[in-house]
Amino acid sequence: MAADGPVSPASPIDRLLAVMRQLRNPDGGCEWDLAQDFSTIAPYTIEEAYEVADAIAGGDPAAICDELGDLLLQVVFHAQIAADDGLFTFDDVANAISAKMERRHPHIFGDATTSDVRQQWEAIKANERAADGPKGALDGVALSLPALLRAQKLQGRAARVGFDWPDTEGPRDKIAEELAEVAAATDDAHRHEEVGDLLLAVVNYARKLGVDAEGALRDANLKFERRFAAMEARAGGSLQGLSLGAQEAHWQAVKASE
Known part of the structure; x- marks a missing residue:
């Protein structure tokens, strides 16, 4: 039966989940919401994350609250799509991330003690990846990340296994080398490739300087x-x-x- 009006469950999150269930309800739901799937919603999810960042940069708490709501809706939307397909539920999502945070913070939620929390975090993440089977050092860096950010993450992963310059001189010289190769490129395809190499070198230099290239x-x-x-x-x-x-x-x- 179609809903008669706004739903009002006990908690705000229950209310939001109920709203999304009704939007995806074949009986009286929204035609647009019913037509969506993971792939069609993904661009909106990325867009909403950027709008949260913009609101934070603007320093307006009301705008941050509003944009966080839009981003939360994206999580709820994906979870409802999954529930409709019998894959998983919002509770599964919430429980999984809670378990992950508890697992990755044994010094908070367990008995472990450490003086290097970041090193512990990275070791736990590495163990999680290893549990999923053999993987390369660069596996798992999302393809949908902005190119500069992805380049920085890839280079950081490579550095963890020792593939890195010992200082800033190497990547700085590499920029000059790549600039010369751009100038020497003979056609559009070659220039495309060499400009990409140049940008990668600039990101690497920024990383060695401790600068967030994307930011x-x-x-x-x-x-x-x-x-x-x-x-x-x-x-x-x-x-x-x-x-x-x-x-x-x-x-x-x-x-x-x-």
Whole structure:
């Protein structure tokens, strides 16, 4: 039977789960929600995670709360799809992550003691991966991660098994080497490959410097947007029609003002 109105179970999470069950109910549910599956919802899940990050960067607690709700809905949506297909339930998801956190924090939830919590965390994760069968050091780094972030994670994994430069000089020199190879590329496909190698080298250099490449580029994008908007304001609203020299003068003036 279709629901007569909003559902009001005892707890907020029960209410949300009931709302999603009704949205996916073939009897009176939402046609769009019923048509979705894991793959069609995945892009929204990624988008909502980024919107949470944007809200956090904006420092607005109300916006953070709102965006976290949207992200939680994605988890509930995926869990309901799974429940409809007889795969697992939201309770299974919650129990699994609770068990994982307890397992990975034996110094909190068990009797273990350690002076290096991060090393303990990594050792436990390595044991978990080993329990699933032999795997390479780079296995399990999600393909859907942003390319810079994935490059940093891949390089970090490689470094754990000793495949790493001993200092920052090696990756810095590698950038110069890759720049020369980009310049020497003979066609579009070759340039595509060499620019990729160059970006990988820059990420590696950032990692050796202790810089989060993804975060650094995100901040650089914001800075560029801010400066470009200030340039447009100085130029009366648009840079269209200005010479490159005039645009550069505006750019330098904005930089100086900061």
